[in-house]
Amino acid sequence: MDLSPANASPVLADPVPMNQTRLGFHSSVVFPRSIPKKKSGKVDDVRSNGWLDAMQSSSPPRRRMVKDVGGELDSDDSDRLYYSWKLKYPSALKSFHHIINRANNKKIVIFLDYDGTLSPIVDDPNRAFMSVDMRSAVKGVAKYFPTAIISGRSRDKVYELVGLTELFYAGSHGMDIMFPAKDTMSINHTHYIRSTDKKGKEVNLFQPAREFIPMINKVFRILVDVTKDIQGAFVENHKFCTAVHYRNVDDKNWLLIAQRVHDVLKDYPCLRLTHGRKVLEVRPVIDWDKGKAVEFLLQSLGLSNSDNVLAIYIGDDRTDEDAFKVLREGNHGYGILVSSVPKESKAFLSLRDTLEVKDFLKSLVSWKEQHK
């Protein structure tokens, strides 16, 4: 974190996201990603387009590694920064009574991100498991409030990890939403298809990036190939998007891995890159993100009237910012950022880690049980 006088904010600023073309709500019209500009005959590289900076700030630094101009900040300094940041993003646990007061006679709807929110961040994405306690807390809230998981992972994968049938699931950053067939009456769009869930029940799937599946498969294979000699690199196929992990790549090779991904994307102007926590996420250039998924679910469940609905979205990642923005701008409810370090956010409130998320969910359940 740059804490030089010129940039004295105690906040870990997220880099400006790549340009995102905004289209109409239910459109899947594809716009080309802006082609890298040439500078003196050379295509822009990952240093000049900001990718490398974004990668370097893509996950909370460990406490002792938060750097000042003059060296490392000790943990007292980090604590001070964290507590002053909390004035802007108060604890959702400590603000619980405010949330409940605002909920008053409204219907509460819960949206949950998965990685970093329900499961702690770990080195191996295949081992990011929820605790038994967390699963019971999520099951508890789902008993009383409509609850959806909105994840960057594929819908099947996140369902496998969460394992609760009573939830709504949106995978691939909201580009793959499953919802009950009975809830189609209130929606008006073209990108949903009828299907059956794992129990054979009739459901609807909303998949606005369906036509990209072959391209994503192809790009996934290319990315696996071009990163296979980079130790620690790992590529996941999420069906509607693909993710290149560099958490386990030596930081000396971050430039290399970013350049390889960048070079692949030059041939795919219909795909764009977003930054997650030590992961480069490649996705179609359509006007769809976790924020749109929240709007879609609220609308499809008949819950988009903010006069009688209070939505709560809990997430830790840059991709969750789209959802926080939708809640803030639509006056729909509270975005809650999960972070143990100061970060600029569109959320209203914060929780430090997954343990606090679990406590918050349990508080909602206890409150509901006392006010049935």
Ligand SMILES: O=P(O)(O)OC[C@H]1O[C@H](O[C@H]2O[C@H](CO)[C@@H](O)[C@H](O)[C@H]2O)[C@H](O)[C@@H](O)[C@@H]1O
């Ligand atoms: O939207 P989310 O549910 O938060 O998913 C975002 C990404 O989460 C996973 O990666 C992150 O968690 C991993 C396990 O803790 C960690 O190893 C990785 O560094 C994080 O970026 C998932 O593997 C990605 O594909 C998701 O896009």
